[in-house]
Amino acid sequence: MFAVLMGMGVVRLITALGEMIKHRTQLRPYWLHAAWLFLLLLLYFHVWWSFWDFRLATNWNYLSYLFLLTGPVALFTATNLLIPDLSADPDVNSRSYYYRVHRSFFATMSVAVVWGMSIRPVMFGQMDPILEWLLLFLAVTVTLAVTKNEMVHAVLTVVAWVLFAIFAARTAMSPRWADALPPPKPSLDSGRRTTRLPGGEYYL
Numbered sequence: 001m002f003a004v005l006m007g008m009g010v011v012r013l014i015t016a017l018g019e020m021i022k023h024r025t026q027l028r029p030y031w032l033h034a035a036w037l038f039l040l041l042l043l044y045f046h047v048w049w050s051f052w053d054f055r056l057a058t059n060w061n062y063l064s065y066l067f068l069l070t071g072p073v074a075l076f077t078a079t080n081l082l083i084p085d086l087s088a089d090p091d092v093n094s095r096s097y098y099y100r101v102h103r104s105f106f107a108t109m110s111v112a113v114v115w116g117m118s119i120r121p122v123m124f125g126q127m128d129p130i131l132e133w134l135l136l137f138l139a140v141t142v143t144l145a146v147t148k149n150e151m152v153h154a155v156l157t158v159v160a161w162v163l164f165a166i167f168a169a170r171t172a173m174s175p176r177w178a179d180a181l182p183p184p185k186p187s188l189d190s191g192r193r194t195t196r197l198p199g200g201e202y203y204l
Contacts, residue, residue, distance in 0.1 A: 005072035006048050009079050013041050016083040023086050030094035033082070035157050036105075039164060040079055046168055047071065047116070057123040067115075067122055074112035081105045099148055106145035113138040133167040 017037065020027055054068075081101050084092045113134055120128045128134060140156045140163070147153070 001069055002051065002072055003048075005069065005076055006044055009072065009076045010041065010044050012076070012079050012083065013037065013044070016086075017041075019086050026091045027086070028091075028093045028095070030098055032153055032157055033094040033098040035161065036082060036098075039161060040075070040082065042164065042168075044075065046164070046171070047075070050171065054123060059123055059125070064122055068119065071112055071115040071119065074108055074115060078105055078108040078112065081108060102148065102153070103145050106141045110138060110141040110145060113141055130167040130170060133163055133170075137163050 020029075082098075082105050084094070084097045086092060117128055117131060117134045117138070120126055137160065140160050144153060144156055
């Protein structure tokens with residue numbers, strides 16, 4: 001279900017970008033709106049990549065499963081809020097639309113960021129290694145939800161891109177986060193030993 005929701009969000013964004021290109025003669029673009037559309041797409045890719053580590057989680061139950069889906073649901077909701085309905089009215093002023101939905105969009109994004117800060121403690125009992133950057137990103141989304149000042153939106157949108165670039169670079173350059181996890185306990189039922197090989201993979 002996690003992959004389904006993430007895939008739906010990516011398809012929704014790419015389809016919307018294609019529609020906007022198709023209606024480019026009628027659509028009045030706005031750089032802040034476009035910046036968050038593209039940042040959303042990169043956030044989908046980043047979250048999907050980060051969740052490769054969660055194949056090693058052992059703390060699974062129904063509540064943790066539902067909590068796991070909170071993030072993709074929030075991202076997908078934010079995506080739908082930010083994309084205008086061009087089929088109903090292709091002559092959209094992106095600037096007016098952006099400020100019309102900014103409160104609901106950034107409030108939903110704030111929910112997604114809080115989820116991002118909480119998912120590793122819930123699933124692994126450890127703090128997120130980029131927690132300080134996520135806290136800064138949360139401050140950005142909360143501020144953008146409560147203000148309509150165009151200068152503030154412009155500055156904090158640039159800050160959001162810089163923050164994303166920093167924690168994406170840290171993720172790319174650092175070893176896999178899962179490599180720091182303790183190896184799972186051997187299975188008593190099967191009598192087979194679990195061995196951790198270089199690269200963080202587990203084999204029975």
